[in-house]
Amino acid sequence: MNILWAHQIVTVDPENIKEILATRFQDFEKGEKFHDMFESFLGTGIFTSDGETWKFHRSMARPFFVRERVSDFDYFERHSAKVISIMEHMSARSEACDFQDLFQKFTLDTTTEFLFGSCTNTLDAPDNGKGDHNRYADFARAFDRLQDIVVTRVRIGSTWPLFELFGDKSKGPMRIINAFIDPILKHAMRDRKNLLREDVTFLDYLVRTVDDEKTIRDALCAKLLAGRDTTASLLTFSTYALALHPEAMLELRKEVLRTVGQMRAPTPADIRSMKYLRAFINEVLRLFPSLPVNIRRSVVSSALPSPLSKMGPLYMQDHVSITYSLFLMQRRADVWGGDAEMFKPERWLDIPGQALQTKPQVANPFIFLPFNGGPRMCLGQGFAYQECSYLLIRLLQRFRAFDFAPDAQPLVSLPPKEWAQIKGRASIERCRIKSSLVLYAEGGMWLRARAADGSESACPEQ
Numbered sequence: 001m002n003i004l005w006a007h008q009i010v011t012v013d014p015e016n017i018k019e020i021l022a023t024r025f026q027d028f029e030k031g032e033k034f035h036d037m038f039e040s041f042l043g044t045g046i047f048t049s050d051g052e053t054w055k056f057h058r059s060m061a062r063p064f065f066v067r068e069r070v071s072d073f074d075y076f077e078r079h080s081a082k083v084i085s086i087m088e089h090m091s092a093r094s095e096a097c098d099f100q101d102l103f104q105k106f107t108l109d110t111t112t113e114f115l116f117g118s119c120t121n122t123l124d125a126p127d128n129g130k131g132d133h134n135r136y137a138d139f140a141r142a143f144d145r146l147q148d149i150v151v152t153r154v155r156i157g158s159t160w161p162l163f164e165l166f167g168d169k170s171k172g173p174m175r176i177i178n179a180f181i182d183p184i185l186k187h188a189m190r191d192r193k194n195l196l197r198e199d200v201t202f203l204d205y206l207v208r209t210v211d212d213e214k215t216i217r218d219a220l221c222a223k224l225l226a227g228r229d230t231t232a233s234l235l236t237f238s239t240y241a242l243a244l245h246p247e248a249m250l251e252l253r254k255e256v257l258r259t260v261g262q263m264r265a266p267t268p269a270d271i272r273s274m275k276y277l278r279a280f281i282n283e284v285l286r287l288f289p290s291l292p293v294n295i296r297r298s299v300v301s302s303a304l305p306s307p308l309s310k311m312g313p314l315y316m317q318d319h320v321s322i323t324y325s326l327f328l329m330q331r332r333a334d335v336w337g338g339d340a341e342m343f344k345p346e347r348w349l350d351i352p353g354q355a356l357q358t359k360p361q362v363a364n365p366f367i368f369l370p371f372n373g374g375p376r377m378c379l380g381q382g383f384a385y386q387e388c389s390y391l392l393i394r395l396l397q398r399f400r401a402f403d404f405a406p407d408a409q410p411l412v413s414l415p416p417k418e419w420a421q422i423k424g425r426a427s428i429e430r431c432r433i434k435s436s437l438v439l440y441a442e443g444g445m446w447l448r449a450r451a452a453d454g455s456e457s458a459c460p461e462q
């Protein structure tokens, strides 16, 4: 494409993407323009840098994301209990609830606690499920605003500074973010010499290993951005898939009740043993990847292999942006089979006689990249799987179904009428799927939760 005299390549070919992210990692960078668009928000951190600076930030963050740390379930339990209590309250009155809003609060609370040890407690607002009146709502709104600002910059491209000639739009919301982070950060810096306990939070770890306050603040903002909406998106589309596919709900509840019963909190070993749950989450991430589109910039000119396009290698100019869409690539029929657009967690399981479908990602890991591939792979993958699994298990212990609530859905959240005419997946969607930085349901994900009756056996029937 040529937009405002700038060339841009768009690809949905796994072989191209493999080349960009892994095989020739050093020849494709995020680039200076990307850095400039995000700098006022994320500074020069892991997301916005390349080369040695990126390596420094990656090696600084990596030790914190070890398995033991992301498997500390105490605070998942506390925050899950709040989500469940809100849903139970709404369910008892047969009221619909915006699940997306709840999950955004849940992931903001868990991620701030994981990173800072100080939680935003957005789930404690008195009228949850309907609104968001507490003092942290400003923080959440400022964060959303910042994401909108940077997405708009990415969409406008190189000329974005022209649209902010009269001032950097991120300044206002950044003041609100800093007002939350700065006191916590200053306190931690002041006390760091007396920090006798081992690092409990990412902040403990950073103040012990890094001297510069700005580097620490940027690192915290980056992880907050990385961890909050991505996981909320995964949870939102997980419950959407459960509402849309009651057979998957039944199967998943069977596994949950067989493994942990109706009351017991899951352990990391329980989660590891739950094969259908993992398959279910992968299938959600395949059809609804939290980061549906991503971008890199070529450093040198080259030829990209494209066996699927059957056109031979494709010329890739130097200093040109290349956008790759996972949303489209992970739905390609020639890659995933004729049922690519169907929701089928079974395709991730070892099913005798279904050789073609067995663990598709093993055959070619680059056809499934919700957490990215190559050296810049997501550091929070383990944390995200644990967090999402934990909450889903807790929800399925308490609720036996999630039903759509068209009566409560705002108009803007309904799928556009023309989707009904489109052949394939779009015609069965019940919400308006959109993307800013992450995939989300426009106007919210309005569902009603049906409570389980508390006396179910390990094999529930509908």
Ligand code: HEM
Pocket (backbone or CB within 6 Å): 046, 047, 058, 061, 111, 223, 226, 227, 228, 230, 231, 234, 289, 290, 291, 294, 295, 369, 370, 371, 372, 375, 376, 377, 378, 379, 380, 381, 383, 384
């Ligand atoms: C469902 C949840 C998540 C998804 C789908 C996801 C996906 C991704 C993707 C696609 C990238 C690559 C971005 C790029 O370089 O262009 C990434 C990077 C990253 N993610 Fe995640 N992420 C999730 C959750 C998390 C969580 C919970 C954390 C931490 C609390 C996290 C931390 C990071 C970090 C630090 C990077 C930067 C890696 C680097 O550039 O070296 N992510 N993630």
